[in-house]
């Protein structure tokens with residue numbers, strides 16, 4: 504199994520050991536692991552000879568990066584005002600109940616992360632749930648189960 508150093512070494516080989524390679528390297532790690540573990544950030548800082556604080560600065564600046572483990576599927580529920588008045592919170596509660604997690608958390612099998620957002624700019628079709636970039640508008644609690652099922656891991660997958 505490749506170590507953090509092996510992973511970082513192969514990315515440095517791909518992008519070069521230069522400061523400008525920091526963001527592409529972090530992007531590749533985020534895509535591969537779905538988050539940026541501390542040991543990997545330390546290895547990146549060391550190999551690129553960039554202060555660790557700068558690596559953390561980049562890792563926390565961009566929303567696409569996560570310093571916590573994230574699930575394979577990101578479930579985002581809008582709880583902005585328009586979605587809230589149409590029952591957005593009930594959708595959050597129903598998803599949380601089914602997945603047994605609270606917003607900001609990831610299921611134990613690392614399949615789902617539940618997040619909330621304040622307005623996605625398409626209030627007319629609220630309440631809205633977005634899973635991996637796919638929009639589900641006019642959401643009602645009754646539909647939650649069948650939608651989540653599409654993203655469940657099936658045994659042997």
Ligand code: FES
Nearest residue numbers: 581583586623626
């Ligand atoms: S409040 Fe949900 S899309 Fe605007």
